[in-house]
Amino acid sequence: MTTDDQHIEELETQATAEDELRRKAITRLRKRADFRTHVFIYVLVNSLLVVVWAVTGAPFFWPIFPILGWGVGLAANAWDVYRPDPVTEERVQREMGRLRP
Template identity: 40%
Template sequence: MTTDPERARAVRQLRRKRGLQVHALWFVLVTLVLIVVWLIWLRSIFFWPLTGLLPWAVGLAFHAWAVSHPSEFDDARIEREMDRLHHRRSGLD
């Protein structure tokens, strides 16, 4: 059985994943609409949808990175950092 902090952490991560899914869905839908508009009316002009979609894709990539590498730290990582800080302080005394 999980503890309340573990459950809360899991719920936060699931919400992050859902947010990424919604972000990706909107990206795909808007991309399709812009490409259809370009294909129907403005094909002779350069592929202008790229000017907005490329920066958005970069933002989506950063969003995916943030979800796949959450900033919450596990106990082992916290202990290692505490040890590192303790050793640094001990060396300066």
């Protein structure tokens, strides 16, 4: 392989790594935007349910069920978006080492 071929291969590798990084960044930004939308709808809908409860004068606070149930889903979504330890190549290699007999 000539020096020019090696240089071209290095540039292609850098471009591929840069493209992958860009793809990951876009995915992360989309997840965060989707999460903000999810929180907004959660607050809006559950606020409406609390208003309905207050207007009807029901003695039991029944909106607690959708608030808690949906809240579990919202917490799972938050964990997916903001978890502190994404999967890295180092972690993959370490796990592969554990799986080897």
